[in-house]
Amino acid sequence: MMKFTAISCLLAFVVINDVMPAFTIAGGLIDMGYGSRGGSMLSASIRSKEPIQPIPISFDCDRAKIELGKKLFFEPRLSKSGWISCNSCHNLSTGGADNLPSSIGHKWLFGPINSPTVLNAKFNLAQFWDGRAKDLKEQAGGPIANPMEMASTHEIAVSVLQSIPEYVQWFKEVYGDENINIDHVTDAIAAFEETLTTPNSRFDLWLRGYDRISKLEEEGYALFKDKGCIDCHNGFGVGGNSFQKFGIVKPYDKDTQTLGRYNVTKNEKDKYVFKVPLLRNIALTAPYFHDASTWSLSEAVNIMAEYQLRIILTDNETNKIVAFLQTLTGDQPSIIFPTLPPSTSITPKPNRNELTTPDCSDADPLNYRGERIIPQTGL
Numbered sequence: 001m002m003k004f005t006a007i008s009c010l011l012a013f014v015v016i017n018d019v020m021p022a023f024t025i026a027g028g029l030i031d032m033g034y035g036s037r038g039g040s041m042l043s044a045s046i047r048s049k050e051p052i053q054p055i056p057i058s059f060d061c062d063r064a065k066i067e068l069g070k071k072l073f074f075e076p077r078l079s080k081s082g083w084i085s086c087n088s089c090h091n092l093s094t095g096g097a098d099n100l101p102s103s104i105g106h107k108w109l110f111g112p113i114n115s116p117t118v119l120n121a122k123f124n125l126a127q128f129w130d131g132r133a134k135d136l137k138e139q140a141g142g143p144i145a146n147p148m149e150m151a152s153t154h155e156i157a158v159s160v161l162q163s164i165p166e167y168v169q170w171f172k173e174v175y176g177d178e179n180i181n182i183d184h185v186t187d188a189i190a191a192f193e194e195t196l197t198t199p200n201s202r203f204d205l206w207l208r209g210y211d212r213i214s215k216l217e218e219e220g221y222a223l224f225k226d227k228g229c230i231d232c233h234n235g236f237g238v239g240g241n242s243f244q245k246f247g248i249v250k251p252y253d254k255d256t257q258t259l260g261r262y263n264v265t266k267n268e269k270d271k272y273v274f275k276v277p278l279l280r281n282i283a284l285t286a287p288y289f290h291d292a293s294t295w296s297l298s299e300a301v302n303i304m305a306e307y308q309l310r311i312i313l314t315d316n317e318t319n320k321i322v323a324f325l326q327t328l329t330g331d332q333p334s335i336i337f338p339t340l341p342p343s344t345s346i347t348p349k350p351n352r353n354e355l356t357t358p359d360c361s362d363a364d365p366l367n368y369r370g371e372r373i374i375p376q377t378g379l
Contacts, residue, residue: 031240043220044209049232051225054204055120055197055280061254062191069192071338072185078157079150080106082350090118092335095284096196099291107152113258114292119333120280122194123237129274130289131243132264136190141182147365154182160348161185166341198281199329206327217227220324223317224252228309232263238279245273246290249310255291283326297322 072078076085089103089111090096098120102111113129121127128141143149144157161167162180172178174188203221205212213221224230233239243261246252252272259272274290287293288300298318305311313321 009270011096014280023044040275041216043211044207047207048212049205050207050279051208051230052110052203052238053236055201055236056208057198057199058195058197062174064170065188065191066173066195067192067338069188069190070335071170071340072189073192074338077347077350078144078152078185080152080156080350081352083352084150088144089115089149092118092333093121093194094280095332097285099286101287103149103184106147109130109148111148114287115288116277117281117285118193119196119198120237120240120278122197123235123278124240124243124275126275130261130264131275136193137186140186140189140193149208149236149371156351158182158185160185160343163344163347164341165344169267178191196333197330203324204328204330214323217323220322223321224324227305227317227321229304230271230322232276233279239276239279242276243270244276244308246307247272248308250307252307254293259292260290279325279328281329281332283329297325300326 006202016303071088076083076088078085083134084105089098091098094118097115100115102113104177105111116129121136125131127133127136132143133139140152145153158180161171167180168178171180171184175184177184202212203217206218224233231241232244235241246260256272259271261270261275277289280330282288282298286297287295289303294300296302301318302313302319305313
Protein backbone atom coordinates (compact mmCIF):
# COMPACT_ATOMS: atom_id res chain seq x y z
CA MET A 1 0.00 0.00 0.00
CA MET A 2 2.81 2.41 0.92
CA LYS A 3 4.61 1.52 -2.31
CA PHE A 4 1.48 2.29 -4.32
CA THR A 5 1.04 5.62 -2.52
CA ALA A 6 4.64 6.60 -3.15
CA ILE A 7 4.34 5.81 -6.87
CA SER A 8 1.08 7.78 -7.07
CA CYS A 9 2.69 10.81 -5.44
CA LEU A 10 5.64 10.60 -7.82
CA LEU A 11 3.32 10.46 -10.84
CA ALA A 12 1.34 13.43 -9.52
CA PHE A 13 4.57 15.40 -9.08
CA VAL A 14 5.59 14.64 -12.67
CA VAL A 15 2.18 15.63 -14.05
CA ILE A 16 2.09 18.90 -12.08
CA ASN A 17 5.60 19.85 -13.17
CA ASP A 18 4.70 19.05 -16.77
CA VAL A 19 1.51 21.12 -16.69
CA MET A 20 2.79 24.20 -14.83
CA PRO A 21 5.01 25.60 -17.62
CA ALA A 22 2.07 25.42 -20.04
CA PHE A 23 -0.11 27.21 -17.50
CA THR A 24 2.56 29.85 -17.15
CA ILE A 25 2.93 30.44 -20.88
CA ALA A 26 -0.84 30.69 -21.25
CA GLY A 27 -0.80 33.64 -18.90
CA GLY A 28 -2.34 31.97 -15.86
CA LEU A 29 -2.98 33.53 -12.51
CA ILE A 30 0.58 32.90 -11.31
CA ASP A 31 3.63 33.34 -13.50
CA MET A 32 6.30 30.83 -12.56
CA GLY A 33 9.94 30.61 -13.60
CA TYR A 34 10.69 34.11 -14.80
CA GLY A 35 14.41 33.55 -14.54
CA SER A 36 14.44 30.49 -16.78
CA ARG A 37 12.41 32.31 -19.42
CA GLY A 38 14.28 35.60 -19.56
CA GLY A 39 11.96 37.71 -17.45
CA SER A 40 11.76 39.08 -13.92
CA MET A 41 9.17 39.84 -11.30
CA LEU A 42 10.42 43.45 -11.23
CA SER A 43 9.87 43.87 -14.99
CA ALA A 44 6.36 42.45 -14.72
CA SER A 45 5.54 44.77 -11.83
CA ILE A 46 6.74 47.85 -13.69
CA ARG A 47 5.00 46.89 -16.93
CA SER A 48 1.70 46.19 -15.16
CA LYS A 49 1.26 49.97 -15.06
CA GLU A 50 1.39 50.26 -18.88
CA PRO A 51 -1.74 51.70 -20.57
CA ILE A 52 -2.02 48.54 -22.67
CA GLN A 53 -2.99 45.40 -20.76
CA PRO A 54 -2.38 41.81 -21.81
CA ILE A 55 -5.43 39.90 -23.01
CA PRO A 56 -6.69 37.68 -20.20
CA ILE A 57 -7.13 33.98 -20.81
CA SER A 58 -10.78 33.08 -21.42
CA PHE A 59 -12.37 30.14 -19.68
CA ASP A 60 -15.55 28.85 -21.30
CA CYS A 61 -18.53 28.93 -18.94
CA ASP A 62 -21.29 27.43 -21.09
CA ARG A 63 -19.74 24.98 -23.51
CA ALA A 64 -23.06 23.85 -25.02
CA LYS A 65 -24.09 27.42 -25.85
CA ILE A 66 -20.68 28.21 -27.31
CA GLU A 67 -20.74 25.10 -29.51
CA LEU A 68 -24.24 26.01 -30.74
CA GLY A 69 -23.03 29.55 -31.45
CA LYS A 70 -20.08 28.19 -33.41
CA LYS A 71 -22.40 26.18 -35.64
CA LEU A 72 -24.55 29.25 -36.23
CA PHE A 73 -21.45 31.38 -36.98
CA PHE A 74 -20.59 28.99 -39.81
CA GLU A 75 -24.23 28.37 -40.87
CA PRO A 76 -24.76 29.67 -44.44
CA ARG A 77 -28.48 28.82 -44.37
CA LEU A 78 -29.05 31.90 -42.22
CA SER A 79 -28.64 33.83 -45.49
CA LYS A 80 -31.16 34.02 -48.31
CA SER A 81 -28.72 32.41 -50.77
CA GLY A 82 -27.70 29.63 -48.39
CA TRP A 83 -24.10 30.62 -49.16
CA ILE A 84 -23.09 33.49 -46.86
CA SER A 85 -22.27 32.95 -43.19
CA CYS A 86 -20.83 35.15 -40.44
CA ASN A 87 -17.46 33.63 -41.31
CA SER A 88 -17.74 34.91 -44.89
CA CYS A 89 -17.03 38.49 -43.79
CA HIS A 90 -15.24 37.67 -40.53
CA ASN A 91 -13.02 34.86 -41.68
CA LEU A 92 -11.30 33.17 -38.77
CA SER A 93 -8.56 31.98 -41.11
CA THR A 94 -7.56 35.54 -41.99
CA GLY A 95 -7.51 37.48 -38.75
CA GLY A 96 -11.29 37.60 -38.29
CA ALA A 97 -11.78 39.85 -41.32
CA ASP A 98 -12.16 39.21 -45.06
CA ASN A 99 -9.22 41.33 -46.29
CA LEU A 100 -11.44 43.13 -48.79
CA PRO A 101 -12.17 46.86 -49.09
CA SER A 102 -15.80 45.98 -48.34
CA SER A 103 -17.53 42.65 -47.96
CA ILE A 104 -19.43 40.94 -50.77
CA GLY A 105 -23.05 40.28 -49.88
CA HIS A 106 -26.14 38.80 -51.52
CA LYS A 107 -26.07 38.86 -55.33
CA TRP A 108 -22.52 40.26 -55.21
CA LEU A 109 -23.57 43.54 -53.67
CA PHE A 110 -20.61 45.43 -52.23
CA GLY A 111 -21.02 46.55 -48.65
CA PRO A 112 -20.61 50.26 -47.91
CA ILE A 113 -17.80 49.93 -45.36
CA ASN A 114 -14.75 47.85 -44.47
CA SER A 115 -15.59 44.88 -42.22
CA PRO A 116 -13.83 45.09 -38.85
CA THR A 117 -12.29 42.00 -37.31
CA VAL A 118 -14.39 39.82 -35.02
CA LEU A 119 -11.30 38.83 -33.03
CA ASN A 120 -11.25 40.49 -29.60
CA ALA A 121 -14.50 42.26 -30.48
CA LYS A 122 -15.67 41.64 -26.92
CA PHE A 123 -13.35 44.48 -25.89
CA ASN A 124 -15.22 47.07 -28.00
CA LEU A 125 -17.42 49.55 -26.16
CA ALA A 126 -19.99 49.02 -28.94
CA GLN A 127 -20.18 47.21 -32.27
CA PHE A 128 -20.03 48.44 -35.89
CA TRP A 129 -17.91 51.42 -36.92
CA ASP A 130 -20.65 53.81 -35.84
CA GLY A 131 -21.37 51.96 -32.60
CA ARG A 132 -25.04 51.40 -33.38
CA ALA A 133 -25.11 47.99 -31.70
CA LYS A 134 -24.51 48.03 -27.95
CA ASP A 135 -22.99 44.54 -27.83
CA LEU A 136 -22.17 41.42 -29.84
CA LYS A 137 -25.66 39.99 -29.39
CA GLU A 138 -27.31 43.03 -30.93
CA GLN A 139 -24.72 43.12 -33.71
CA ALA A 140 -25.30 39.48 -34.65
CA GLY A 141 -28.87 40.14 -35.76
CA GLY A 142 -27.97 42.95 -38.17
CA PRO A 143 -26.29 41.18 -41.10
CA ILE A 144 -28.90 38.39 -41.27
CA ALA A 145 -31.65 40.85 -42.22
CA ASN A 146 -29.52 43.41 -44.09
CA PRO A 147 -30.50 43.28 -47.80
CA MET A 148 -26.91 44.06 -48.79
CA GLU A 149 -25.41 41.29 -46.66
CA MET A 150 -27.16 37.99 -45.88
CA ALA A 151 -30.45 39.39 -47.20
CA SER A 152 -32.76 37.10 -45.25
CA THR A 153 -35.23 37.98 -42.51
CA HIS A 154 -35.15 36.97 -38.87
CA GLU A 155 -38.38 35.04 -39.41
CA ILE A 156 -37.01 33.00 -42.32
CA ALA A 157 -33.69 32.38 -40.56
CA VAL A 158 -35.53 31.03 -37.51
CA SER A 159 -37.80 28.89 -39.67
CA VAL A 160 -34.75 27.31 -41.32
CA LEU A 161 -33.33 26.32 -37.94
CA GLN A 162 -36.74 25.20 -36.63
CA SER A 163 -37.10 22.80 -39.57
CA ILE A 164 -33.92 20.92 -38.64
CA PRO A 165 -34.38 18.45 -35.73
CA GLU A 166 -30.77 18.67 -34.57
CA TYR A 167 -31.02 22.44 -34.10
CA VAL A 168 -34.32 22.07 -32.24
CA GLN A 169 -32.66 19.64 -29.84
CA TRP A 170 -29.56 21.82 -29.35
CA PHE A 171 -31.62 24.93 -28.63
CA LYS A 172 -33.76 22.95 -26.18
CA GLU A 173 -30.63 21.74 -24.36
CA VAL A 174 -29.23 25.27 -24.10
CA TYR A 175 -32.36 27.37 -23.60
CA GLY A 176 -34.90 24.84 -22.37
CA ASP A 177 -37.31 25.55 -25.20
CA GLU A 178 -37.99 23.77 -28.52
CA ASN A 179 -39.32 26.99 -30.02
CA ILE A 180 -36.33 28.78 -31.52
CA ASN A 181 -36.34 32.58 -31.62
CA ILE A 182 -33.96 35.21 -32.94
CA ASP A 183 -33.05 36.34 -29.43
CA HIS A 184 -31.61 32.90 -28.68
CA VAL A 185 -29.92 32.74 -32.09
CA THR A 186 -28.04 36.01 -31.58
CA ASP A 187 -27.28 35.17 -27.94
CA ALA A 188 -25.59 31.91 -28.97
CA ILE A 189 -23.59 33.57 -31.77
CA ALA A 190 -22.41 36.25 -29.33
CA ALA A 191 -21.37 33.61 -26.79
CA PHE A 192 -19.13 32.01 -29.41
CA GLU A 193 -17.73 35.33 -30.60
CA GLU A 194 -16.78 36.26 -27.04
CA THR A 195 -14.35 33.33 -27.02
CA LEU A 196 -12.50 34.67 -30.09
CA THR A 197 -9.65 36.38 -28.28
CA THR A 198 -5.97 36.29 -29.21
CA PRO A 199 -3.80 36.14 -26.07
CA ASN A 200 -0.07 35.56 -25.78
CA SER A 201 1.18 38.05 -28.34
CA ARG A 202 4.88 38.78 -27.99
CA PHE A 203 3.96 42.19 -26.60
CA ASP A 204 1.67 40.62 -23.99
CA LEU A 205 4.48 38.33 -22.91
CA TRP A 206 6.73 41.39 -22.62
CA LEU A 207 4.08 43.05 -20.44
CA ARG A 208 4.17 40.00 -18.20
CA GLY A 209 7.91 40.30 -17.71
CA TYR A 210 9.34 38.14 -20.50
CA ASP A 211 11.90 39.57 -22.91
CA ARG A 212 10.05 38.74 -26.11
CA ILE A 213 10.35 41.97 -28.13
CA SER A 214 13.43 43.48 -29.72
CA LYS A 215 15.05 46.82 -28.94
CA LEU A 216 13.62 48.21 -32.20
CA GLU A 217 10.11 47.07 -31.28
CA GLU A 218 10.42 48.50 -27.77
CA GLU A 219 11.54 51.81 -29.24
CA GLY A 220 8.49 51.68 -31.48
CA TYR A 221 6.26 51.28 -28.44
CA ALA A 222 7.97 54.25 -26.77
CA LEU A 223 7.25 56.34 -29.88
CA PHE A 224 3.66 55.05 -29.95
CA LYS A 225 3.24 56.53 -26.47
CA ASP A 226 5.32 59.68 -26.92
CA LYS A 227 3.59 60.74 -30.15
CA GLY A 228 0.12 60.36 -28.61
CA CYS A 229 -1.18 57.21 -30.34
CA ILE A 230 -1.70 55.66 -26.92
CA ASP A 231 -4.36 58.24 -26.02
CA CYS A 232 -6.88 56.37 -28.20
CA HIS A 233 -5.26 52.96 -28.57
CA ASN A 234 -4.99 51.44 -25.11
CA GLY A 235 -6.58 48.82 -22.89
CA PHE A 236 -6.97 45.11 -23.67
CA GLY A 237 -7.84 45.67 -27.33
CA VAL A 238 -5.36 48.51 -27.96
CA GLY A 239 -8.39 50.50 -29.05
CA GLY A 240 -12.12 49.93 -29.32
CA ASN A 241 -12.97 51.79 -26.11
CA SER A 242 -13.80 55.27 -27.46
CA PHE A 243 -15.22 57.20 -30.42
CA GLN A 244 -13.06 59.75 -32.25
CA LYS A 245 -13.40 61.99 -35.27
CA PHE A 246 -11.37 60.87 -38.27
CA GLY A 247 -9.57 64.11 -39.06
CA ILE A 248 -9.18 65.80 -35.68
CA VAL A 249 -6.50 68.28 -36.75
CA LYS A 250 -6.88 68.04 -40.53
CA PRO A 251 -10.13 67.30 -42.43
CA TYR A 252 -10.09 63.78 -43.86
CA ASP A 253 -11.00 64.30 -47.52
CA LYS A 254 -10.61 60.75 -48.85
CA ASP A 255 -14.14 59.84 -47.80
CA THR A 256 -16.73 62.52 -47.10
CA GLN A 257 -19.79 60.31 -47.65
CA THR A 258 -19.52 57.95 -44.67
CA LEU A 259 -20.93 59.95 -41.78
CA GLY A 260 -20.10 57.53 -38.98
CA ARG A 261 -21.60 58.12 -35.54
CA TYR A 262 -23.85 60.88 -36.93
CA ASN A 263 -26.10 58.18 -38.41
CA VAL A 264 -26.84 57.04 -34.87
CA THR A 265 -27.10 60.33 -32.97
CA LYS A 266 -28.05 62.83 -35.71
CA ASN A 267 -25.77 65.25 -33.89
CA GLU A 268 -23.69 67.46 -36.19
CA LYS A 269 -20.61 67.09 -34.00
CA ASP A 270 -20.68 63.34 -34.62
CA LYS A 271 -20.13 63.60 -38.36
CA TYR A 272 -17.07 61.55 -39.35
CA VAL A 273 -16.78 60.16 -35.82
CA PHE A 274 -16.03 56.44 -35.66
CA LYS A 275 -15.27 53.83 -33.06
CA VAL A 276 -11.51 53.64 -32.61
CA PRO A 277 -10.47 50.30 -34.16
CA LEU A 278 -8.69 47.57 -32.26
CA LEU A 279 -5.01 47.25 -33.14
CA ARG A 280 -4.68 43.65 -32.00
CA ASN A 281 -3.56 41.50 -34.98
CA ILE A 282 -3.43 44.64 -37.13
CA ALA A 283 -0.75 43.08 -39.34
CA LEU A 284 -3.36 40.50 -40.47
CA THR A 285 -6.32 42.73 -41.27
CA ALA A 286 -5.47 44.97 -44.24
CA PRO A 287 -6.90 47.04 -45.84
CA TYR A 288 -7.16 49.69 -43.14
CA PHE A 289 -9.69 52.27 -41.94
CA HIS A 290 -13.45 52.28 -42.46
CA ASP A 291 -12.97 53.21 -46.11
CA ALA A 292 -10.13 50.72 -46.74
CA SER A 293 -8.09 53.59 -48.18
CA THR A 294 -4.71 51.91 -47.72
CA TRP A 295 -3.30 48.39 -47.74
CA SER A 296 -0.03 49.53 -46.18
CA LEU A 297 0.39 49.52 -42.41
CA SER A 298 3.18 52.07 -42.74
CA GLU A 299 0.93 54.40 -44.71
CA ALA A 300 -1.87 53.89 -42.19
CA VAL A 301 0.47 54.95 -39.37
CA ASN A 302 1.53 58.06 -41.31
CA ILE A 303 -2.09 59.01 -42.08
CA MET A 304 -3.04 58.74 -38.42
CA ALA A 305 -0.07 60.86 -37.40
CA GLU A 306 -0.93 63.54 -39.95
CA TYR A 307 -4.73 63.73 -39.60
CA GLN A 308 -5.10 62.96 -35.90
CA LEU A 309 -1.92 64.33 -34.32
CA ARG A 310 -0.53 66.92 -36.78
CA ILE A 311 2.76 65.03 -36.90
CA ILE A 312 4.92 64.10 -39.87
CA LEU A 313 6.88 61.00 -38.91
CA THR A 314 10.31 60.20 -40.26
CA ASP A 315 10.69 56.89 -42.09
CA ASN A 316 12.69 55.58 -39.17
CA GLU A 317 9.94 56.48 -36.70
CA THR A 318 7.28 54.90 -38.89
CA ASN A 319 9.28 51.70 -39.24
CA LYS A 320 9.73 51.44 -35.48
CA ILE A 321 6.04 51.97 -34.77
CA VAL A 322 5.10 49.37 -37.39
CA ALA A 323 7.57 46.96 -35.83
CA PHE A 324 5.81 47.45 -32.48
CA LEU A 325 2.36 46.97 -34.03
CA GLN A 326 3.48 43.65 -35.48
CA THR A 327 4.16 42.36 -31.95
CA LEU A 328 0.41 42.62 -31.22
CA THR A 329 -0.41 39.48 -33.23
CA GLY A 330 -1.54 36.88 -30.72
CA ASP A 331 -2.53 33.22 -30.72
CA GLN A 332 -5.26 32.81 -33.31
CA PRO A 333 -8.35 30.84 -32.27
CA SER A 334 -7.93 27.14 -32.97
CA ILE A 335 -11.26 26.21 -34.55
CA ILE A 336 -12.45 22.76 -35.57
CA PHE A 337 -14.79 23.37 -38.48
CA PRO A 338 -18.29 22.24 -37.38
CA THR A 339 -20.29 19.59 -39.19
CA LEU A 340 -23.72 21.10 -39.78
CA PRO A 341 -26.91 19.02 -39.83
CA PRO A 342 -28.66 18.43 -43.17
CA SER A 343 -31.74 20.28 -44.28
CA THR A 344 -35.08 18.49 -44.29
CA SER A 345 -37.99 18.39 -46.74
CA ILE A 346 -39.60 21.35 -44.96
CA THR A 347 -36.49 23.53 -44.73
CA PRO A 348 -36.98 26.78 -46.72
CA LYS A 349 -34.99 26.56 -49.92
CA PRO A 350 -32.12 28.96 -50.67
CA ASN A 351 -32.82 31.74 -53.12
CA ARG A 352 -29.72 32.76 -55.06
CA ASN A 353 -31.42 34.58 -57.90
CA GLU A 354 -33.87 37.00 -56.39
CA LEU A 355 -32.43 40.48 -56.05
CA THR A 356 -34.30 42.82 -53.80
CA THR A 357 -32.91 46.30 -54.28
CA PRO A 358 -33.03 48.03 -50.89
CA ASP A 359 -35.47 50.92 -50.69
CA CYS A 360 -33.33 53.10 -48.49
CA SER A 361 -36.10 55.61 -47.93
CA ASP A 362 -37.85 53.02 -45.75
CA ALA A 363 -34.87 50.94 -44.63
CA ASP A 364 -32.91 51.51 -41.45
CA PRO A 365 -30.47 54.30 -42.49
CA LEU A 366 -27.89 53.07 -40.01
CA ASN A 367 -27.05 50.22 -42.37
CA TYR A 368 -25.87 52.51 -45.14
CA ARG A 369 -23.52 55.37 -45.97
CA GLY A 370 -25.96 58.26 -46.20
CA GLU A 371 -29.66 58.90 -46.65
CA ARG A 372 -29.92 56.94 -49.86
CA ILE A 373 -27.56 54.78 -51.88
CA ILE A 374 -27.64 52.88 -55.13
CA PRO A 375 -26.06 49.46 -54.52
CA GLN A 376 -23.15 48.45 -56.70
CA THR A 377 -22.85 44.96 -58.10
CA GLY A 378 -19.73 42.98 -58.72
CA LEU A 379 -20.91 41.51 -62.00
